[in-house]
Amino acid sequence: MIKAGIVGGAGYTGGELVRVLLNHPNVELLFVQSRSQAGEFLSSLHPDLLGETDLKFVNAVSFDIDVLFLCMGHGASSEFFEKHEVPSSVKVIDLSQDFRLDNDKVYGLPELNREAIQSADFVANPGCFATAIQLALLPLAHNGALKEVHVSGVTGSTGAGVKPSDTTHFSWRDSNVSTYKAFDHQHMAEVTKSLMQYQPWFDRPINFIPYRGNFTRGILVTAYQYCEWPLEEAIQVYKEYYENHPFTWVSDQPLDVKQVVNTNKCYIHLSMHNGYLMIQSVIDNLLKGASGQAVQNMNLMFGLEETVGLKLKGSAF
Numbered sequence: 001m002i003k004a005g006i007v008g009g010a011g012y013t014g015g016e017l018v019r020v021l022l023n024h025p026n027v028e029l030l031f032v033q034s035r036s037q038a039g040e041f042l043s044s045l046h047p048d049l050l051g052e053t054d055l056k057f058v059n060a061v062s063f064d065i066d067v068l069f070l071c072m073g074h075g076a077s078s079e080f081f082e083k084h085e086v087p088s089s090v091k092v093i094d095l096s097q098d099f100r101l102d103n104d105k106v107y108g109l110p111e112l113n114r115e116a117i118q119s120a121d122f123v124a125n126p127g128c129f130a131t132a133i134q135l136a137l138l139p140l141a142h143n144g145a146l147k148e149v150h151v152s153g154v155t156g157s158t159g160a161g162v163k164p165s166d167t168t169h170f171s172w173r174d175s176n177v178s179t180y181k182a183f184d185h186q187h188m189a190e191v192t193k194s195l196m197q198y199q200p201w202f203d204r205p206i207n208f209i210p211y212r213g214n215f216t217r218g219i220l221v222t223a224y225q226y227c228e229w230p231l232e233e234a235i236q237v238y239k240e241y242y243e244n245h246p247f248t249w250v251s252d253q254p255l256d257v258k259q260v261v262n263t264n265k266c267y268i269h270l271s272m273h274n275g276y277l278m279i280q281s282v283i284d285n286l287l288k289g290a291s292g293q294a295v296q297n298m299n300l301m302f303g304l305e306e307t308v309g310l311k312l313k314g315s316a317f
Contacts, residue, residue, distance in 0.1 A: 001026060001027065001028045002026055002027045002028070002066045002067060002298070002302055003027075003028050003030050003064070003065040003066045003067075004021055004027050004028065004029050004030065004065060004066065004067050004068075004069065004298075005029075005030055005031045005032075005033070005061065005062060005065045005067075005068050005069070006018065006021075006029070006031070006032045006033065006068075006069045006071060007033045007061055007068065007069070007070050007071065007072060007080065008033065008034065008070060008071035008072035008073075008076070009032035009033060009034050009037075009042070009057060009071060010034040010036055010037050010045055010057070011071060011073075012158045012286055013071050013095055013286060013290040013291050014032070014034075014071035014291075015045070015046040015049075016286045016287065016290065016291040016292075017069055017071060017095075017290075017291035017294060017295070018032060018042060018046065018049065018053075019046075019048075019049070019052075020287075020291055020292060020295050020309060020310070020312075021295065021309075022049075022052055022053055023309060024295065024308065024309030025308065025309060026302075026304060026308060026309070027298075027309070029053075029055070030062065030064075030065055031055070031058050031061075031062060031065075032055060032057055032058070033057065033058050033059065033060070033061050034057040034058075034059075035059055037057040038057050038058055038059035039056060039057065039059075040056060040057050041054070041055070041056050041057075042055050042056065042057060045057075061084065063086060063087050063090050065090060066089075066090065066091065066302070067090065067091045067092070067093065067298055067301070067302070068086065068090050068091070068092050068093070069093050069094075069095065069294060069298075070092065070093070070094040070095060070096060071095050071291075072096060073096065074096045074097045074098060075096070075098065076096065076098075077094045077096040077098040077099065078098045078099075088121070091120075091121050091122070091123075091298075091301050091302075092121070092122045092123070093108065093122075093123045093125055093294045093297055093298060093301075094122070094123070094124050094125060095125045095290055095291070095294055097127060097186060097187075097190075098124075099122070099124040100124045100126065100127070100130075100189075100190045101189055101190060101193060102124065105120075105122050105123070105124045106120035106122065106123050106124065107123075107124055107126065107190070107193075107194065108120075108123035108124055108125045108126060108293065108294070108297040109126050109131065109134060109194065109293075110245065110247075110293070110296055110297065110300060110306060111134075111135060111138060111242065111245045111248055112134065112138060112194055112197065114245075114300060117297055117300045117301060118300045118301065118303070120301055121301075123294075123297045123301065125290065125293060125294045125297065126190060126289075126293065127186070127187040127190060127289070128155065128159055128187075128219055128283070128285035128286075128289025128290055129153055129155065129159075129185065129187045129208075129210060129219060129221070129285075129289075130187035130188075130190050130191050130194075131266070131283060131288060131289050131293065132153060132219045132220075132221040132266070132281045132282070132283045132289065133151055133153065133187070133191050133206075133208070133221055133223065133281075134191055134194050134195070135248055135266045135268065135281050135283075136151075136221055136223045136268060136279045136280070136281040137149065137191075137195060137223060137279070138194070138195070138198065138241065139237050139238045139241040139242070140225070140227075140237075140279075141195040141196075141197075141198035141199040141202065142198045142199075142241055143237055144198075144199055145227065145228075145229070146195060146199050146202055146204075146225070147204060147225045147226055147227075148204035148205055148207070148225060149204070149206055149207070149223050149224070149225040150207045150223065150224055150225070151206060151207065151208040151209070151221060151222070151223040152208070152209045152210070152211065152221070152222050153208070153209075153210050153211065153219060153220065153221040153222070154177070154210070154211040154212070154213040154219070154220050155210065155211070155212065155213060155218070155219045155285055156213055156215045156216045156217040156218050156219070156257075156285060157173050157212070157213075157214075157215070157216055158216050158217045158285060158286055159217075159219070159285045159289075173212065173214050174214055175214060176212075176214050177211055177212065177213060177214060178211065178212050179209055179210065179211055179212075180210055180211075180212060181210060182208075182209045182210070183207060183208065183209070185208055185210055188206060188208055191206060192206060215257070217261055217284055217285055217286055218257035218258070218260065218261050218282065218283070218284055218285060219257070219282065219283050219284075219285045219289060220255065220256070220257050220280065220281075220282050221280065221281045221282075222278065222279075222280050223278070223279045223280075223281075224273070224276045224277060224278040224279070225276065225277060226275055226276055226277075227272075227275070227276065227277035229277070230272070231270065231271065231272040231277075234270050234272070234277055235250060235270050238250045238268060238270060242268075246306055246307050247264050247265050247266060247288065247296070247306070247307070247310075248265070248266045248267075248268065249265065249266070249267055249268070250267075250268050250269070250270070251267045251268065251269050252269075253269065254269060254280075255267050255268075255269045255280050255281075255282045256282070257282055259282060260282050260283055260284050260288070261284050262284060262287070262312055262313060263284060263287060263288070263292075263312045263313070264284070264287045264288045264292035264293065264295075264296060264310045264312055265283070265284075265288060266281055266282065266283045266288055267281065267282050268280065268281045269281075287312065292310055292312070295309060295310060296310060
């Protein structure tokens with residue numbers, strides 16, 4: 001059994017990670033750390049875990065484990081390593097953005113870096129919007145066909161974290177929609193870096209406008225660029241790229257967020273409009289965009305099939 005620990009289990013991604021690991025056939029979850037909740041049952045903060053586990057949140061961190069997941073806010077992971085010396089025997093998967101641009105760490109997008117992840121001791125898990133955008137664009141870059149691209153995307157409120165703010169509390173978010181960080185989203189640096197692994201001469205802008213949606217979880221991304229390929233060729237290119245990746249599928253049907261909520265899947269749909277190829281992708285921001293992908297990376301790091309423990313069922317209407 002893989003012995004696992006979680007640092008920062010009080011938030012949405014931490015809670016989702018607990019749920020996945022508790023049901024993973026090859027994992028024993030030994031501790032979940034939270035300074036604010038130390039001594040409390042996990043089910044006191046995550047009520048759906050009542051009857052699933054008797055674990056309590058702890059304050060101290062033990063390194064008598066095989067893998068450590070870091071689910072803290074951005075900047076906190078760097079501080080953690082300043083205060084703790086993690087043994088080389090412990091593999092680390094960090095869900096913050098602190099190390100995503102660090103060339104000494106493996107960037108944990110399996111559809112891009114599967115082989116590197118398999119031999120990694122430290123994986124920087126991708127951001128949620130970054131995951132959806134990259135999966136929409138990677139086949140173009142892989143074929144040297146990426147041009148200036150326009151991207152919009154809408155995300156659920158859980159993407160902003162568990163702590164309420166002016167733009168996440170119910171009264172503001174419900175029956176509302178708004179843009180934020182237009183052309184300047186923090187995930188774009190990792191997106192550009194990944195695309196340039198395939199197309200290093202790419203020097204055009206990725207024009208990204210994100211939206212806050214009035215729903216809790218899920219991301220829908222729409223990207224478009226001029227493309228010389230006919231639609232049938234584009235679809236074949238995408239299907240060939242993802243044919244050996246078990247969670248990413250090209251769909252012939254239009255997409256909606258509910259298709260992937262509560263799963264680790266990404267669905268992609270292509271269409272052509274007056275010479276412009278439009279690519280849509282949908283993911284669950286808490287699973288494929290965070291905790292599910294982290295477990296997918298753990299599976300690869302420990303020589304398991306990517307899908308182990310992640311055959312999660314989608315949302316019902």
